[in-house]
Structures are given as C-alpha cells and as structure tokens.
Amino acid sequence: MLLVVPRLISRAEALTRIREEGGRPECLMCAIAARRCGPVHAVHEDERMLVMLPRYVRRWGHLLVMPKAHVVSYDEVEPAQWLEASHLALVAARVIERVQRPRRCYVASTGSSAGELTQTSRHLHLHVIPLYEPDDKPTDIFSWSEGVFVAEPAEWEALRDAYREVWPEVAAACPPSMAGPVGS
Numbered sequence: 001m002l003l004v005v006p007r008l009i010s011r012a013e014a015l016t017r018i019r020e021e022g023g024r025p026e027c028l029m030c031a032i033a034a035r036r037c038g039p040v041h042a043v044h045e046d047e048r049m050l051v052m053l054p055r056y057v058r059r060w061g062h063l064l065v066m067p068k069a070h071v072v073s074y075d076e077v078e079p080a081q082w083l084e085a086s087h088l089a090l091v092a093a094r095v096i097e098r099v100q101r102p103r104r105c106y107v108a109s110t111g112s113s114a115g116e117l118t119q120t121s122r123h124l125h126l127h128v129i130p131l132y133e134p135d136d137k138p139t140d141i142f143s144w145s146e147g148v149f150v151a152e153p154a155e156w157e158a159l160r161d162a163y164r165e166v167w168p169e170v171a172a173a174c175p176p177s178m179a180g181p182v183g184s
C-alpha cells in the first residue's frame, strides 16, 4: 500500500475545515452517513451500518463504526444493533492489525457530552484506532490539542482500498455467530 506521512494541522484549522465542508448539521454522524459533510471513505456499508475512515485523525489508519439509525443513548439503541456495531469494530480492528501492523488498537465508544459539536457527535459510534508508539496514551489519541492529521484524497483512497481488499476475508474468519448467544 501507499506509505503515507499524513500532514498535521491545528485543531482550529480542522474545525474550520469541518464547518466549511458540512456546516453545522443537527447530527454530524447522520450528516456524514448522508454524504452531506464531504467525501466519505467507506470500508464497509449496508443499510444499517457504516464503517469508514474519519478524515481528521490522531493516528493514521483510524476507522469509525456507526449504526445509521440516529440513537444517542444506550437506553434507546437496539441490543442487536449494538452487537452488530461491536462485531464490526472487531472486524475493523483485525483489518487494521493486518494492514497497518500497529502495536495495539484502541476500541472506544466516545462522543459528545456537550450536545452536538463541530468535531464530535452524540450519535453513538465506535472508534477503532491503531497505536504505533509504545508511549501512546488515551490523552494523546482522544484529544485534538496537539493537532489532527489529514491527507490528500489519493492517500485516503489508497488506505480505504487496502482495508477493503482484506475486509471480506477477515470478516469471513470471524462471523458474528462465533460470539455465541448473549445472556445464556
């Protein structure tokens, strides 16, 4: 795959770019899924779920999993929907491990506690983030205070294609049924 040294931009520049691309949507995740916030580099997509490369990242290779249904709390998310998202996060992490060979992957459901913001959303989603440095910590990965990496369209597309290429094989090797019944 294309070796990339993505470019670091400041948090302020990233926020300006995001607003220019998508304005201030009522829900950032719904707007992304509807392609109202610039290009979406989807690695896997069906009528319920979207797995994509976020375009403002702290670590190159980051994937994001979101249920397309607009749900903002665990009380309202359907268990089957959340299991499916979690399963896709597992596939995503395996895909990242296979392609990027990180030291580790973080898997985290984050999001905004302050209502809808420019760079984060209340809409439930999962981040799958590769770590390459032994001293990487959650504060390095989940804060934009040190800047955000961006890349050129061809670089995003090359990464997306590298992930898409291995996705079917990785997904076939860990079908959801391997998780077993819940609560039994």
Ligand SMILES: [Zn+2]
Pocket: 027, 028, 029, 030, 031, 069, 070, 071, 123
């Ligand atoms: Zn939404």
